[in-house]
Amino acid sequence: MSPMTEVEGRRLSLSNLEKVLYPATGTTKGEVLHYVATTAGALLAHVHDRPMSFLRFPDGVEGERFFAKNPPPGKPAWVRTVEVPRSEGVTARQVLVSDLSSLMWAANLVVEFHVPQWRAASPGVADRMVLDLDPGEPATVVECCEVALWLRGRLAADGLDAWVKTSGSKGLHVLVPVEPTPSERVSAYAKALAVEAEAALPALVTHRMKRALRAGKVFVDFSQNSASKTTAAPYTLRARNEPTVSTPVTWEEVADAGRGPGSLAFLMQDIAARLERYGDLLGPLLNPNRAGALPRA
Structure with missing residues (x-):
């Protein structure tokens, strides 16, 4: 029983x-x-x-x-x-x-x-954008942090705020609250950012999924903004070797990640203390006043 x-x-x-x-x-x-x-x-x-x-x-x-x-x-x-x-x-x-x-x-x-990046009441109309930073070996989350910081600055230039969490796997998710916008338009903007990141950081970034292009680089995956795609939710456990969690982190932690890949790896037993110390670091994503408008194409 x-x-x-x-x-x-x-x-x-x-x-x-x-x-x-x-x-x-x-x-x-x-x-x-x-x-x-x-x-x-x-x-x-x-x-x-x-x-x-x-x-x-x-x-x-x-x-x-x-x-x-x-x-x-x-x-x-x-x-x-x-x-x-x-x-x-x-x-x-x-x-x-x-x-x-x-x-x-x-x-x-x-x-x-x-x-998904949209709510049930408005299918295919996103209220957030995600950029999934996925390192190709021998790159690690350390390289993802460098790319995330570049993206944060680039998004700020367009009037958009960004928050960040670990994927719970190898990389990072950069999350941006946006005014309700059709997923196709969010996807197009996210792709343009990925292409721009590759142009600015050619030794570090690729926007293409092809495995052969990804060794030692960070793949900026914009595809999860498609209305049909989903992303691991904040605080979910992952089916990895250890009970890792997709964990919200501070931008200060991202900037300090030069200490090594392990500095941004969190297991489920780490989360209660982080919530007690920081609260929900992604709480601002839930505030509609933080949502920004995408720039016109």
């Missing part, structure tokens, strides 16, 4: 709490669920009203993993869903994780949380 618990008046069956999901650290499913529960306030704020996709790894990071947009089998009736466009004339339903009980139900499935 799986233990039952009650969350906000909903009864949940939480299963296999002793299962080790991260063999390198011995981290169990119970510990993962505890992390999600204690980080829920910050996590929920950034996935609110955004259709959820899940990267599932139910048997741990060494087992099978699969990406799912459709509501998982066995979804309780009380977990909200919303109809979203998938392609021309085709819609489908996706989960909205909007409260603690839904969050814990999803976390029990062992998932990474991924969301």
